[in-house]
Amino acid sequence: MSVTIYSGTKILCIDDDRDVLNLLENILTGMGYEVIKAENGQQGLIESQNNKPDLILLDVTMPGMDGYEVCRKMKEEEATKDIPIIFITAKDDDADEDKGLSMGAVDYIRKPFYPPIIKSRVRTQLDLKLKTEMLELLAAIDGLTNIYNRRKFDEVLELEWKRAMRNNLPLSLIMSDVDHFKGYNDNYGHASGDNCLRRISQGLKDMLQRPADLLARYGGEEFAVILPETDYDGAIYIATTLVTGIGNLNIPYAHSPVAGHVTISIGVATSIPGKNCETPLQLIEAADSMLYVAKRNGRNQFCARDLSFTENS
Amino acid sequence: MEEQQSGKIIAHVDNDLADLIPGYLANRKKDIAAISAALEKKDMDAVRIIGHSMKGSGGGYGFETITDIGMLMEKAAKEGRDKDIRQQVKRLDDYLCQVEIVYD
Numbered sequence: 001m002s003v004t005i006y007s008g009t010k011i012l013c014i015d016d017d018r019d020v021l022n023l024l025e026n027i028l029t030g031m032g033y034e035v036i037k038a039e040n041g042q043q044g045l046i047e048s049q050n051n052k053p054d055l056i057l058l059d060v061t062m063p064g065m066d067g068y069e070v071c072r073k074m075k076e077e078e079a080t081k082d083i084p085i086i087f088i089t090a091k092d093d094d095a096d097e098d099k100g101l102s103m104g105a106v107d108y109i110r111k112p113f114y115p116p117i118i119k120s121r122v123r124t125q126l127d128l129k130l131k132t133e134m135l136e137l138l139a140a141i142d143g144l145t146n147i148y149n150r151r152k153f154d155e156v157l158e159l160e161w162k163r164a165m166r167n168n169l170p171l172s173l174i175m176s177d178v179d180h181f182k183g184y185n186d187n188y189g190h191a192s193g194d195n196c197l198r199r200i201s202q203g204l205k206d207m208l209q210r211p212a213d214l215l216a217r218y219g220g221e222e223f224a225v226i227l228p229e230t231d232y233d234g235a236i237y238i239a240t241t242l243v244t245g246i247g248n249l250n251i252p253y254a255h256s257p258v259a260g261h262v263t264i265s266i267g268v269a270t271s272i273p274g275k276n277c278e279t280p281l282q283l284i285e286a287a288d289s290m291l292y293v294a295k296r297n298g299r300n301q302f303c304a305r306d307l308s309f310t311e312n313s
Numbered sequence: 314m315e316e317q318q319s320g321k322i323i324a325h326v327d328n329d330l331a332d333l334i335p336g337y338l339a340n341r342k343k344d345i346a347a348i349s350a351a352l353e354k355k356d357m358d359a360v361r362i363i364g365h366s367m368k369g370s371g372g373g374y375g376f377e378t379i380t381d382i383g384m385l386m387e388k389a390a391k392e393g394r395d396k397d398i399r400q401q402v403k404r405l406d407d408y409l410c411q412v413e414i415v416y417d
């Protein structure tokens with residue numbers, strides 16, 4: 001995974017005054033941004049959902065739904081709650097500014113605005129947004145392998161667990177481990193060991209095609225895969241692909257007791273959250289126990305357990 | 314930004330806004346007609362809204378006087394002062410006739 005340098009910034013301007021909208025559009029397109037205009041609060045809400053702007057400039061005094069109401073509604077929606085909002089308004093009481101900021105706006109610019117002020121404040125907020133996104137991304141990524149880290153894994157598993165429970169859907173988990181990795185490090189050195197882990201991560205990533213599946217580095221040489229909405233047969237299919245695929249990478253490992261190349265072992269568990277599996281931890285433990293069995297049975301294979309099967313399913 | 318020079322009002326406007334200025338000033342002329350019509354109907358709320366809008370937009374385009382007129386008109390409309398509103402309408406009309414635009 002790489003951090004993308006942001007381009008195509010979209011700014012949504014919501015104001016019932018066309019002269020103000022035209023002025024903002026002029027200023028912002030001159031800075032290279034794409035501008036979306038809305039002449040009332042309702043239209044603004046629709047545009048924010050459809051276009052997912054990077055920043056919203058919002059007037060307060062508008063007929064029908066005022067800017068405060070628009071802001072409140074945006075903060076209630078998952079799709080729009082994190083879009084930064086700057087109020088731009090002729091309401092010039094300190095109390096109005098306090099109200100706007102306490103509703104979650106990131107800034108408050110009083111009209112009439114001086115174009116350089118708009119440019120400066122917009123630039124600042126977009127820069128802050130980009131840096132926040134980069135920080136969040138960095139916090140979720142494992143530095144060696146560039147895939148998600150354990151922290152992200154835990155966060156997503158919790159989310160997917162709740163989602164599956166809500167919708168009565170299967171959730172599968174793969175826990176995998178590089179076979180005899182200590183021996184690999186001992187024989188080839190830690191630099192080679194790091195490289196090996198990178199190649200395995202990339203290999204696993206290439207084989208996992210579905211956007212909803214999440215691959216993470218769970219521990220030193222352990223990898224985990226969350227498979228939402230995947231039943232037992234589906235999970236077995238994926239496990240088979242991964243074991244075979246890593247073997248086919250043919251990463252030389254002359255000293256391996258298993259094969260002449262690097263292999264992995266996999267434990268699989270499938271559940272329908274709430275049925276025979278009460279918590280995400282139980283799912284992890286089930287997959288881990290299957291991993292242990294796979295190791296005991298000779299490695300370079302998978303073992304699976306179906307927790308989703310009940311008398312009523 | 315505006316300046317007074319030999320009795321003339323000169324508004325310095327950013328060159329990037331050149332395309333918008335004719336339309337903006339034309340809308341202010343329409344505002345004069347709209348305010349006059351609103352006063353006939355004693356619709357102070359309509360006057361207040363137009364004043365509020367002028368207050369918010371004028372300075373951004375480089376016309377601080379329009380912001381000032383809008384502010385005073387909005388206040389006068391809130392307080393029901395017909396005479397003061399008409400005074401600002403005349404002031405706006407005179408301004409639109411006299412102002413010279415210099416693009417910087």
